[in-house]
Amino acid sequence: MSESVDDGRNYTHWDANQAEATGKWAENRRLAAAMRRVIEHLVRSDASEEELRTAADGLERYAERLERHPRRNRPAGFAESANAGDVGAFFDFSPQIGLCNPLAPPIELWAKEDQVYGNVNFGSAYEGPPGCVHGGAIAAAFDEVLGFAQSITGRPGMTGTLVVKYRQPTPLRTDLRFEARVARSTGRKNFVEGRLCAGELLCAEAEGIFVSIGRERFQQLAEAQARREQVSG
Known part of the structure; x- marks a missing residue:
């Protein structure tokens, strides 16, 4: 990877609910919210075979319509988007x-001074053990939260390592709180730590190392992705 670029950017806040969405952007959000509802109810529903068939027929028809439209190519997370130029334009498609993005729980994130905070409520689609959030979903969420924390240093990087320690089962359909901060930075590496709590209950902790890359290397990755998309059609 190339050397990091210290361009003084400092990303302290992305509040999706406060960002003004109009036109196509607003309709994209609306569609994603509807799909999120479908996913939530599908994994919990005991609907009849006829009802499921009707729903599947309708969704298959609409999937075919969407497939006829051009694909969007854009990075979708804090760590990646921090090198992409127009940062805010990417965040609303983060998983x-x-x-x-209908796959997103979604997590609400904000920063105060050098500390990052987040709120999330994982629905039924993220279930692992009965009534609890899947460990993989927790790890993915930590990757985003810690990625946000390291991006506000002005020297953002991509995930090098991520270690998650699961302290207690994390409850589904419960308001949860993330906290994260950069413990130290050395050369191209940001060392970040975070925690996830349900009220006063510590559910999980995480440590991550994020390695800075320059815009040139990031652009190479984006161009490689575009070539793969062209080949796959």
Whole structure:
């Protein structure tokens, strides 16, 4: 990877609910919210075979319509988007925080001074053990939260390592709180730590190392992705 770029950027806040969404952007959010509802109810519903068939027929028809439209190519997380230029334009499609992405819980994130905070409520689609959040979903969320924390240093990087320690089962459909901060920075590396709590209960802790890359290397990755998209059609 190339040397890091210290360009003085400092990303302290991305509040998706406060960002003004109009036109196509607003409709994308609306569609994603509807899909999120479908996913939530599908994994919990005991609907009849006929009802499921009707729903599947409708969704298959609409999937075919969407497939006829051009694909969007853009990075979607804090660590990646921090090197992409127009940062805010990417966040709403993140699989963790994006209101335009039906896979996102979504997590609400903000920063105060050098500390990052987040709120999330994982629905039924993220279930692992009965009534609890899947460990993989927690790890993915930590990757985004810690990525946000290291991006506000002005020397953002991509995930090098991520270690999660699960202290207690994390409850589903419960308001949860993330906290994260950069413990130290050495050369191209940001060392970040975070925690996830349900009220006063410590559910999980995480440590991550994020390695800075320059815009040139990031652009190479984006161009490689574009070539793969062209080949796959």
